[in-house]
Amino acid sequence: MSQQMLPNYVGRFAPSPSGPLHQGSLVAALGSWLDARHHQGTWLIRIEDLDTPRNQPGAESHILRSLEAHGLNWDDTVVRQSERLPLYEAAIHQLSHEALVFPCACSRREIEDQGGIYPGTCRSGLPFGKVGRALRVRCAETTLQFIDRGLGPQSEKLAEQTGDFILKRADGVYSYQLAVVVDDIQQGVTQIVRGADLLRSTARQLFLYSAFDQTPPQYLHLPLVMSSNGQKLSKQNRAPALDDQSPIQNLYSALCTLHGALKVSMKEAPKESIADLLRWAIQNWAIPLQGASPIIWDASQMEFSHDHRVPHSAPSFLNSA
Ligand SMILES: [Zn+2]
Numbered sequence: 001m002s003q004q005m006l007p008n009y010v011g012r013f014a015p016s017p018s019g020p021l022h023q024g025s026l027v028a029a030l031g032s033w034l035d036a037r038h039h040q041g042t043w044l045i046r047i048e049d050l051d052t053p054r055n056q057p058g059a060e061s062h063i064l065r066s067l068e069a070h071g072l073n074w075d076d077t078v079v080r081q082s083e084r085l086p087l088y089e090a091a092i093h094q095l096s097h098e099a100l101v102f103p104c105a106c107s108r109r110e111i112e113d114q115g116g117i118y119p120g121t122c123r124s125g126l127p128f129g130k131v132g133r134a135l136r137v138r139c140a141e142t143t144l145q146f147i148d149r150g151l152g153p154q155s156e157k158l159a160e161q162t163g164d165f166i167l168k169r170a171d172g173v174y175s176y177q178l179a180v181v182v183d184d185i186q187q188g189v190t191q192i193v194r195g196a197d198l199l200r201s202t203a204r205q206l207f208l209y210s211a212f213d214q215t216p217p218q219y220l221h222l223p224l225v226m227s228s229n230g231q232k233l234s235k236q237n238r239a240p241a242l243d244d245q246s247p248i249q250n251l252y253s254a255l256c257t258l259h260g261a262l263k264v265s266m267k268e269a270p271k272e273s274i275a276d277l278l279r280w281a282i283q284n285w286a287i288p289l290q291g292a293s294p295i296i297w298d299a300s301q302m303e304f305s306h307d308h309r310v311p312h313s314a315p316s317f318l319n320s321a
């Protein structure tokens with residue numbers, strides 16, 4: 001076995017129960033599971049059910065049944081964000097102590113009318129007569145940089161690209177960015193492997209890691225499955241649910257999407273049983289952890305390329321702009 005040992009590897013898959021798994025979410029689940037199993041790590045499931053208006057009855061058990069049907073076993077008890085609200089409140093408290101939180105009275109419409117990036121309207125106090133409904137975090141004027149294990153060096157200027165972002169929405173729901181970071185810290189997650197649709201969330205999450213004075217995890221963003229009309233498969237655009245009766249075909253197809261992460265051709269994949277196919281994929285998973293020779297992922301092609309080497313370097317966060 002040439003599997004890389006990493007004693008404290010903790011990964012996770014964090015679906016929202018807004019519908020059943022589809023082929024796109026299977027790719028994210030499988031990539032995250034393979035990376036954890038290849039590194040002999042722990043793989044957790046967290047149900048991200050804070051956005052209650054979008055939750056669908058029965059979706060959580062449907063998702064868990066689908067994962068089981070596809071041989072993606074998890075460690076430890078399934079965690080639900082709806083049962084962890086005190087953690088998010090305490091986190092906001094902590095940030096308030098650092099003077100990083102402010103109330104905001106702006107509507108989504110008002111922000112969109114000004115270009116979609118929060119212009120800082122309520123940053124130094126609410127405008128006269130306005131009532132603060134949401135809570136935002138005060139972002140620093142810095143460039144956040146990290147090395148994605150697949151895509152290579154990434155950087156984002158938060159102030160220019162998103163601005164001060166929401167921690168708690170006007171309807172009282174804790175934001176995705178806050179809850180994800182609080183949970184990943186609390187659960188000891190060291191590796192985040194997820195779809196590339198979340199790449200642009202990473203800078204906001206790194207900013208929160210820094211605000212909480214915590215070491216951030218490493219990131220690997222996986223290619224997205226596109227429908228024939230060029231849209232990302234998602235619950236919102238009604239991607240069909242996975243057929244749990246044909247797990248080998250589904251897994252094979254997900255591995256074809258992830259083929260750039262494997263060191264051998266999909267032509268060699270065994271198709272007789274789920275267990276054989278998964279064992280083969282674990283052995284041939286080839287994305288090194290950071291610190292090992294990095295592979296740069298050409299974002300325009302969404303394919304791995306071994307041609308572009310970057311110098312070994314530790315990820316650096318919050319470098320001054
Ligand atoms: Zn505002």
